[in-house]
Amino acid sequence: MTNSARLVAVWMLFALTLGLIAYASPLPQRVTDRDIYEATATHGVVVDCSDIHCFRVLVPWLLGPLPGASIVKWKAYAVMANAAAGTAVFALCLTLGFDRRAAWFASIASAFGFGSLYTLHDVYSSDPLMYFLGPFLTNELMNGRVALAGTVGAVGVLAKEFAAAPVYLMTWCLAVERRWREAVRVFVAANAVLIVWLLMTLILMLRFNYTYAGSASADLGGGGNLVGWLHRQSARGVAAAMFNEFGVLYILGPVGFFLAPRPLRRLALLSLPIGALFGYVQQPDRALWNLHFVITPMSALVLNRAPRLGALTLAAFVVGNVRVGAQLPIGSAGKIALATSMVLGLATVVAALRGTAS
Amino acid sequence: MKRVVFPALAVETVILAVLLTIVADQIAHTHVEKLGGVNVWGYRGPVLHQKKGNEVRIVVTGGDLAFGWGVAASEAMAPSVRELVSRQVDRSGPSDHPVTGVTAAAQGLPPAAYASWIDHFAYLRPDVICIVVDPIGHVLVQSAFLPARRSRAFARFGYSPILPLVLQEKGTLVHSSLLRLAGNTLAAADAALGPREDSQPTAIVPGNDYASSIDAAVRAGLRSSTGGVVVVLSPSSDNRGVKEEIASSFAGERVRLVDLGDDPRMLATTLRLDGFNFSAAGHSVAAENVAPAVLELIGEVEQRTQ
Numbered sequence: 270m271t272n273s274a275r276l277v278a279v280w281m282l283f284a285l286t287l288g289l290i291a292y293a294s295p296l297p298q299r300v301t302d303r304d305i306y307e308a309t310a311t312h313g314v315v316v317d318c319s320d321i322h323c324f325r326v327l328v329p330w331l332l333g334p335l336p337g338a339s340i341v342k343w344k345a346y347a348v349m350a351n352a353a354a355g356t357a358v359f360a361l362c363l364t365l366g367f368d369r370r371a372a373w374f375a376s377i378a379s380a381f382g383f384g385s386l387y388t389l390h391d392v393y394s395s396d397p398l399m400y401f402l403g404p405f406l407t408n409e410l411m412n413g414r415v416a417l418a419g420t421v422g423a424v425g426v427l428a429k430e431f432a433a434a435p436v437y438l439m440t441w442c443l444a445v446e447r448r449w450r451e452a453v454r455v456f457v458a459a460n461a462v463l464i465v466w467l468l469m470t471l472i473l474m475l476r477f478n479y480t481y482a483g484s485a486s487a488d489l490g491g492g493g494n495l496v497g498w499l500h501r502q503s504a505r506g507v508a509a510a511m512f513n514e515f516g517v518l519y520i521l522g523p524v525g526f527f528l529a530p531r532p533l534r535r536l537a538l539l540s541l542p543i544g545a546l547f548g549y550v551q552q553p554d555r556a557l558w559n560l561h562f563v564i565t566p567m568s569a570l571v572l573n574r575a576p577r578l579g580a581l582t583l584a585a586f587v588v589g590n591v592r593v594g595a596q597l598p599i600g601s602a603g604k605i606a607l608a609t610s611m612v613l614g615l616a617t618v619v620a621a622l623r624g625t626a627s
Numbered sequence: 628m629k630r631v632v633f634p635a636l637a638v639e640t641v642i643l644a645v646l647l648t649i650v651a652d653q654i655a656h657t658h659v660e661k662l663g664g665v666n667v668w669g670y671r672g673p674v675l676h677q678k679k680g681n682e683v684r685i686v687v688t689g690g691d692l693a694f695g696w697g698v699a700a701s702e703a704m705a706p707s708v709r710e711l712v713s714r715q716v717d718r719s720g721p722s723d724h725p726v727t728g729v730t731a732a733a734q735g736l737p738p739a740a741y742a743s744w745i746d747h748f749a750y751l752r753p754d755v756i757c758i759v760v761d762p763i764g765h766v767l768v769q770s771a772f773l774p775a776r777r778s779r780a781f782a783r784f785g786y787s788p789i790l791p792l793v794l795q796e797k798g799t800l801v802h803s804s805l806l807r808l809a810g811n812t813l814a815a816a817d818a819a820l821g822p823r824e825d826s827q828p829t830a831i832v833p834g835n836d837y838a839s840s841i842d843a844a845v846r847a848g849l850r851s852s853t854g855g856v857v858v859v860l861s862p863s864s865d866n867r868g869v870k871e872e873i874a875s876s877f878a879g880e881r882v883r884l885v886d887l888g889d890d891p892r893m894l895a896t897t898l899r900l901d902g903f904n905f906s907a908a909g910h911s912v913a914a915e916n917v918a919p920a921v922l923e924l925i926g927e928v929e930q931r932t933q
Binding site: 316317453454456457460461463464467468471474475478 | 632633639642643646647649650653674676677784786
């Protein structure tokens with residue numbers, strides 16, 4: 270099987286499984302950003318809009334003209350984008366020199382992680398596309414395809430500002446490696462992406478009176494979205510939300526850091542300020558998943574050292590996320606699965622480190 | 628590769644510098660537009676939303692007196708008139724007519740420029756335009772940024788930059804020569820790019836052409852508004868000649884005349900901040916004189932539509 274054919278097969282497998290989960294996932298019983306995205310899909314531009322989601326025009330512009338019920342289109346988009354995210358992580362792992370099993374572990378953790386599955390529940394969001402663009406752009410840049418990455422980033426940034434982050438991240442990585450020529454090339458691409466985003470934002474603000482007035486994200490001096498989110502939640506709620514975000518990956522990721530190849534370690538370290546920035550301006554429990562493509566490969570390296578235990582850990586992690594992410598009504602099985610994944614995760618770490626020591 | 632990458636980087640740097648300056652300018656606007664400044668389009672207060680079908684919109688325009696130096700945007704004449712008109716509209720029965728008021732005046736604007744200024748803001752789709760006329764002999768304020776009507780950006784796009792002024796004032800306030808330098812540099816760049824004027828800006832409101840300037844402004848107002856025009860004359864001047872001229876020129880038209888000098892309260896120095904500009908209380912009392920005329924014009928519009 271060629272590499273491309275393998276990636277297509279991975280994507281189809283993920284899409285099929287995610288499609289079934291999306292089908293079973295209930296609609297949110299609370300106010301979501303659905304109205305904003307549907308208004309953008311219907312009108313193209315929502316004059317005088319003061320919601321940050323109005324600036325995220327690409328996905329509604331693409332889905333709006335398609336035939337069919339809105340919820341079906343958005344669920345299909347979330348499924349396809351999250352499947353693509355898993356596939357992109359698979360490709361990225363191969364680029365980083367992982368064996369195929371480790372790549373599978375990482376890509377499954379990305380495709381069935383909390384962030385991805387949550388977007389199958391609350392589908393009106395640009396996030397699934399960002400979950401794909403993060404690993405895709407990083408992989409393309411690692412392979413020297415700067416023009417392609419820059420072009421895709423410049424289009425993707427119309428969906429959400431995060432699309433510029435992987436390009437700047439790679440610029441820093443290359444600069445730290447003192448690969449100056451490549452760093453400058455990628456920097457030019459990153460700036461182009463940023464310019465597109467700034468132009469679009471200014472056009473929407475000046476021509477159509479869009480504002481960030483209704484969004485705490487723009488209040489950088491006042492705590493961004495983080496402070497408001499912390500105030501709205503109880504301490505237990507904050508802890509639960511942050512735990513759900515990565516679950517067992519909190520254990521596996523840091524251990525995997527020490528097992529990771531140097532480029533991945535560098536990527537992980539340099540992504541920390543980006544994670545901090547997006548965690549500050551956005552809702553941190555969801556924003557951090559944008560960097561899934563850094564933590565799932567590191568975690569996969571641990572799982573791959575004790576593959577049977579690792580597979581069980583990953584399975585428990587996925588079942589738990591089906592409950593807390595996709596919100597499938599599987600009762601206490603979800604909680605049990607999450608707890609099990611933590612125990613198995615610890616066991617996997619021990620086994621992996623013993624294997625390393627021996 | 629170098630041949631392409633480094634020129635591209637240089638071009639990007641310039642573009643980013645321009646875009647980030649605009650972003651900084653927008654942020655500066657959000658900090659001052661509700662206070663003593665103007666919004667990105669050069670009028671006071673936040674940018675207005677698209678006009679609703681049932682909305683009644685009142686625009687107060689003119690020069691220094693209308694601009695309301697020294698008071699917040701919400702304390703100027705327009706919001707006070709809006710408040711009084713809104714109350715009356717609500718009182719006259721169940722109504723779903725939201726009333727908005729906006730100050731689209733400019734510091735240092737001579738009466739001869741009122742007409743073109745009104746034409747410029749016709750896109751606000753006002754129902755009633757109140758032209759508050761500065762008196763003959765008034766020394767006009769020479770302000771470059773309230774709004775920046777001589778800026779190239781304003782001439783080309785209607786965008787009124789304010790960052791230079793904010794940086795200059797902030798620099799003075801916090802004793803930062805760096806901020807002042809940044810403000811001065813931006814102001815110099817803006818001035819260098821600005822359109823050349825054939826003549827020096829008028830420093831004093833001249834007596835000659837005064838009535839014809841008001842006449843032209845009223846005609847511009849009639850073109851731009853659906854309801855009509857209220858001409859508001861300053862209390863501290865002899866307005867008899869102007870009143871007669873307007874009365875004869877616009878008899879039977881959608882024009883009302885309010886001479887603030889007819890209200891003895893308006894002559895009190897306590898209603899002025901600096902001997903000329905009204906205080907918040909001064910704007911409020913002036914609005915009490917203007918609002919009946921505005922209501923009359925709105926009533927006539929409703930009668931015509933019924």
